[in-house]
Amino acid sequence: MIGYVALLRAVNVGGTGKLPMTELVRMSEAAGFENVKTYIASGNVVFKSKRSEGEVRSALEERLKEYAGRDVGVVLRTATELADTLARNPFSDSPGNRVTALFVNETLPTDPLDGVKGITNEEVRLGKRELFVLYPDGMAKTRLRIPSDRHGTARNMNTVAKLAEMAATVA
Template identity: 65%
Template sequence: MTAYIALLRAVNVGGTGKLPMTTLAELCTAAGLARVQTYIASGNVVFHSDGPEEHVRTALEDRLQDYCGKRVGVIVRTASEIAAIVARNPFRAMPGNRVMALFVDTPLPADPMEGVTGMKDEQIHLGPRALFVFYPNGMATTRLRIPSEKTGTARNMNTVARLAEMAAALG
């Protein structure tokens, strides 16, 4: 079995509405996922599955659509991919709550600045199927807009590191 992490887009932080994490865990189990664990109320799930990434994503999106009444975007990564994000963080010396990994399933631009607007002091770097974004003044007042935000989902590096630990513990 493969250890995976699913990151839901716009759950409990705007857009999709409230989704209790106990309900999310039940939906994951109903989708055939094993050893399901959720982490904080922003749509993070760690689990095992025999299925490939696309199958896991589709099964989870279908269950979420039935529950929420609309499509909820789901990004799925293996435990090793999440561990690689932690290891490749170009902003390791910065506070983890000021560095975001923006996970995407669409092709990333060769130039991470392509289409970006509103940039001031923020920094952006390409990662493996993700963009790393450093917000030196936090996200609350930023005007930064990144095209990949429309389909991706971001987590701060503290959360990503914790998810990597949880997935590693699943084995």
């Protein structure tokens, strides 16, 4: 069994894409996932499965599309990968709520600033399957636009730490 963390894109943000976490648990269990747990109402679900990453993502995406009537992006990481992301945080000296990991399924640009617009004092670093972003003044007023954001989903490092902790217990 593999411990997984699914990060849903655009769920319960700004009043759009409402998905009760109880429904996400039900969908995940119906897909055959075990030890299903959610964390905060923004599309974070932790579980274990015997299936491959691709099979898990497809099963969850199909159920989400049936529920929402539209595609809902799912970024999947193993428990090990999420713990590794936390360990590789290049801004570990900064508060966890000021640093995000932008998780993506596609290949990342070789230059993390490629196509980035609106940068002021933010910093962007390349990870393995994510971009790390430091928002020294917080995210509330940033004008930063990162092209990978259109297909990925970001979580602050406090959330990544909690999800890594949860994923370690289900694996």
